[in-house]
Every structure is written in C-alpha cells, then in structure tokens.
Amino acid sequence: MSFLRHVALACAIVAFPAFAHDYKVGNLHIDHPWARATPSGSQNGAAYLTINNQGEADSLLSAAATVSKTVELHTHLNEQGVMRMRQVPEITVPAQGKAELKPGGYHIMLIGLQQPLKQGEKFPLTLKFAKAGEVKVEVAVEGLGAPQPKMMHGHQH
Numbered sequence: 501m502s503f504l505r506h507v508a509l510a511c512a513i514v515a516f517p518a519f520a521h522d523y524k525v526g527n528l529h530i531d532h533p534w535a536r537a538t539p540s541g542s543q544n545g546a547a548y549l550t551i552n553n554q555g556e557a558d559s560l561l562s563a564a565a566t567v568s569k570t571v572e573l574h575t576h577l578n579e580q581g582v583m584r585m586r587q588v589p590e591i592t593v594p595a596q597g598k599a600e601l602k603p604g605g606y607h608i609m610l611i612g613l614q615q616p617l618k619q620g621e622k623f624p625l626t627l628k629f630a631k632a633g634e635v636k637v638e639v640a641v642e643g644l645g646a647p648q649p650k651m652m653h654g655h656q657h
C-alpha cells in the first residue's frame with residue numbers, strides 16, 4: 501500500500517465525524533481550535549488553532565463568530581520590552597508548512613463577548629482563507645488553568 505493512499509485514507513476518516521476536532525478545506529488542515537475560558541466580567545477572549553498546509557502558500561484573511569461583537573486577527577509584538585497586541589490584516593500560512601495561532605503569538609481576538617466563555621462549551625467560528633475559501637470550525641473552550649499572558653488585559657484599540 502502506497503504512502504499516498506494511506507494519507508488519503510487517513511484524511512477521509514478524520515474529516516467525517518461530526519465532532520472530530522480537526523477540519524479540512526482545500527490543502528489546509530486545521531487542528532484543534534480552542535479558546536481559554538474567560539473570567540466573568542471579561543470583555544475579550546482569544547481563539548487558537550494550528551493550520552497545516554499541504555499546498556501552496558495561503559493566508560487567513562478573517563474570522564467570524566457570533567460569541568463576540570467583533571473578531572480580529574492579532575499578533576503579539578515586543579515593543580521595547582513591553583508585549584502588546586496588534587491587529588494584523590492577515591496571517592500567512594506558508595507553502596508546505598504551518599501557521600500556529602497560540603498564546604503569546606498570533607491569535608483570533610474575540611472582542612466584546614456576549615457572555616463569558618465557559619470550559620467545556622463549544623462555539624462556531626468561520627475562517628476565511630485567500631485561496632482555500634471559507635471553513636466553519638468548532639472552538640472548544642478549555643480551562644483557565646494554563647498561564648495567561650498578562651498583556652491580554654492591556655488591550656489597546
């Protein structure tokens with residue numbers, strides 16, 4: 501059995517189940533979208549995921565969700581020793597490579613949450629890519645436990 505056939509089979513299996521936590525669109529494979537639970541009263545949250553790319557370079561142009569009033573693509577920048585968040589127009593997904601959205605780096609910023617994100621819940625998020633198009637994913641809300649960078653609270657708009 502060829503390697504390629506094996507890969508195709510594996511993809512067919514993971515793409516199908518309704519609650520699989522990875523998603524495929526075009527050449528992109530989106531793994532484990534998650535968000536950290538937010539304390540009550542918190543206005544903002546952030547979603548993270550990994551985008552693996554088996555084709556040519558693509559870019560994440562925007563994301564849409566109903567859990568917050570606004571959704572922006574952000575990165576963290578170290579400006580003279582101070583970590584700040586900045587909105588970015590797009591997040592590049594390199595050819596045959598991956599883009600990782602994770603705490604302290606690129607993230608999908610959920611601004612003006614309708615209600616706190618609670619551990620164990622899921623919410624839909626639509627990602628729009630320049631080439632691969634749109635894909636709807638479910639974001640799993642995970643515990644507050646993992647350390648949250650302080651600068652998340654120093655949002656500048």
Ligand SMILES: [Cu+2]
Pocket residue numbers: 546574575585586607609
């Ligand atoms: Cu942000």
